[in-house]
Amino acid sequence: MTDQLTAPPTVEASPASWWRNAVIYQIYPRSFADSNGDGIGDLPGILTRLPYLRDLGVDAVWLSPFYASPQADAGYDVSDYRTVDPIFGTVTDAEKLIAGAHEHGLRVIVDLVPNHSSDQHDWFKRALAEGPGSPFRDRYHFRPGKGENGELPPNDWPSIFGGPAWTRVEDGEWYLHLFAAEQPDFNWEHPAVRDEFKTILRFWLDLGVDGFRVDVAHGLVKEDGLPDVGEHAEWHLLGVGESPCFDRDGVHEIYREWRKILDEYPGERIAVAEAWAPNLARVADYVRADELHQAFNFSYLGTAWDAAAQRRMIDESLAAMRQVGAPTTWTLSNHDVVRHTNRLLQTGEGEVAGRRPTAVDPVAGLRRARAASALMLALPGSAYLYQGEELGLPEVVDLPPEVRQDPAFHRATGQDGYRDGCRVPIPWSGDTAPYGFGPDGGDSWLPQPASWAQLSVAAQTGVPDSTLELYRTALAVRRGNPALAPTDNLRWVPAPDGVLVFERAVEGQPVFRCTVNMSDRPVAVGRPGELLLSSGSLEGTPVDVVLPPDTTAWWSV
Numbered sequence: 001m002t003d004q005l006t007a008p009p010t011v012e013a014s015p016a017s018w019w020r021n022a023v024i025y026q027i028y029p030r031s032f033a034d035s036n037g038d039g040i041g042d043l044p045g046i047l048t049r050l051p052y053l054r055d056l057g058v059d060a061v062w063l064s065p066f067y068a069s070p071q072a073d074a075g076y077d078v079s080d081y082r083t084v085d086p087i088f089g090t091v092t093d094a095e096k097l098i099a100g101a102h103e104h105g106l107r108v109i110v111d112l113v114p115n116h117s118s119d120q121h122d123w124f125k126r127a128l129a130e131g132p133g134s135p136f137r138d139r140y141h142f143r144p145g146k147g148e149n150g151e152l153p154p155n156d157w158p159s160i161f162g163g164p165a166w167t168r169v170e171d172g173e174w175y176l177h178l179f180a181a182e183q184p185d186f187n188w189e190h191p192a193v194r195d196e197f198k199t200i201l202r203f204w205l206d207l208g209v210d211g212f213r214v215d216v217a218h219g220l221v222k223e224d225g226l227p228d229v230g231e232h233a234e235w236h237l238l239g240v241g242e243s244p245c246f247d248r249d250g251v252h253e254i255y256r257e258w259r260k261i262l263d264e265y266p267g268e269r270i271a272v273a274e275a276w277a278p279n280l281a282r283v284a285d286y287v288r289a290d291e292l293h294q295a296f297n298f299s300y301l302g303t304a305w306d307a308a309a310q311r312r313m314i315d316e317s318l319a320a321m322r323q324v325g326a327p328t329t330w331t332l333s334n335h336d337v338v339r340h341t342n343r344l345l346q347t348g349e350g351e352v353a354g355r356r357p358t359a360v361d362p363v364a365g366l367r368r369a370r371a372a373s374a375l376m377l378a379l380p381g382s383a384y385l386y387q388g389e390e391l392g393l394p395e396v397v398d399l400p401p402e403v404r405q406d407p408a409f410h411r412a413t414g415q416d417g418y419r420d421g422c423r424v425p426i427p428w429s430g431d432t433a434p435y436g437f438g439p440d441g442g443d444s445w446l447p448q449p450a451s452w453a454q455l456s457v458a459a460q461t462g463v464p465d466s467t468l469e470l471y472r473t474a475l476a477v478r479r480g481n482p483a484l485a486p487t488d489n490l491r492w493v494p495a496p497d498g499v500l501v502f503e504r505a506v507e508g509q510p511v512f513r514c515t516v517n518m519s520d521r522p523v524a525v526g527r528p529g530e531l532l533l534s535s536g537s538l539e540g541t542p543v544d545v546v547l548p549p550d551t552t553a554w555w556s557v
């Protein structure tokens with residue numbers, strides 16, 4: 001297994017397996033930077049902010065979908081996989097962005113949405129227009145209904161976004177949609193679907209992208225005959241149990257085919273799976289040597305802020321991925337879950353997993369989030385950051401219902417659909433909204449809180465204890481420290497209850513130590529060596545340093 005010692009100064013000069021320990025920054029295009037003042041972020045906006053990402057010190061960006069889409073689910077409903085939606089720009093803008101990113105030494109990963117299309121996709125429109133028996137119906141899951149007059153859905157599957165997973169069309173047939181009704185599921189048993197996605201992969205690879213994030217990677221293949229879930233209705237997007245519509249063995253054949261395509265291109269093009277499987281061993285199946293490269297570790301994301309639980313999860317994660325020779329892919333936040341500034345203080349069921357936001361003390365929330373980020377960035381493997389976490393943005397918990405756009409908010413009955421609170425546009429500068437997100441006086445598609453003036457990039461730049469500078473330091477240390485490159489060199493050091501201490505070694509010699517105090521009391525940790533970084537102020541004496549609660553420190557030993 002090759003591991004780079006330092007991160008690439010340029011994309012061209014990068015060593016092999018760049019992705020094994022890469023830090024990858026998720027851009028949610030509609031909320032990142034708006035070039036034309038329509039309140040929606042766009043590709044030209046991202047282009048102007050590339051120097052910021054280079055200076056932050058990330059290796060790559062992942063862009064959530066920017067393809068042609070009616071935006072029923074913020075672009076995860078694609079009507080044309082080879083075009084850019086006019087709200088985001090043009091294909092030429094995408095080309096410029098890819099080239100610009102490469103010039104700044106940043107790789108580009110784009111989102112691929114293969115589980116479903118938009119109901120405005122040509123195939124689905126033809127399937128509807130041509131009626132029962134249309135060959136286009138076979139590319140989706142159309143079925144007659146149950147009941148005397150076909151008035152009941154074909155099976156009992158619920159949609160992830162609430163309500164049944166089936167919608168009836170005028171001629172009486174029903175079609176399957178695991179998400180919104182505007183997102184009909186493809187039938188992956190159909191060869192035309194498989195062929196189509198191979199050409200979509202090539203389209204973007206030819207344009208120069210470095211990889212794909214695969215949306216709902218665990219969902220493409222459904223159990224033969226679409227059997228009822230019956231009493232086992234506990235399954236859902238978070239993949240807690242066996243389900244006839246998720247994580248079926250047949251899905252892996254698709255990824256083996258995709259891997260061959262990725263490997264045809266130079267420069268190690270990668271794919272990262274969004275696979276909510278029931279356990280880490282099943283997640284590891286997606287990253288076997290001939291399948292995808294990475295799979296988000298959502299088990300880690302949903303682990304409570306508790307030293308024993310975290311240590312267990314870290315060990316299990318490393319062990320599960322080691323079984324297949326893959327690195328672990330850590331992440332704490334994304335556009336679907338409650339930001340970890342809030343989440344790690346939440347305690348209720350569903351709240352820890354990030355599906356339900358609650359208000360928390362913002363000071364305590366930020367302190368814990370900074371400690372958690374510093375812990376994650378010290379772990380072996382790759383890490384994904386979600387835009388705004390480097391600013392310590394909190395979850396916005398008080399958006400009024402009329403501005404919310406998450407389709408699940410309107411379909412569900414209050415148990416889900418709170419994803420707008422982590423999607424509020426980024427504050428870049430200035431004292432008044434939109435804080436440099438777009439031109440002065442412009443709008444933002446979700447309102448930004450007044451308190452965000454103090455959290456802007458400009459307000460934090462050069463301020464030593466700001467969250468932005470903490471991330472910059474962490475990423476710079478990560479790049480420069482040879483102990484942080486290997487993916488298999490973590491060793492735990494005995495520590496008091498509630499405290500995690502581990503070391504990373506080079507050629508068997510520990511050279512880096514991370515200490516995390518997850519307890520609610522200050523803990524003396526001695527002075528293990530030279531302090532490289534700390535997520536909060538340290539106390540104690542020069543020889544016996546005290547870590548306050550919810551604080552992480554990095555040391556060179």
Ligand code: NOJ
Binds near residue numbers: 077216274336
């Ligand atoms: C997962 C995406 O991250 C989420 O935003 C989307 O709603 C669903 N997949 C459906 O595409």
Ligand code: CA
Binds near residue numbers: 034037039040041042
């Ligand atoms: Ca715009």
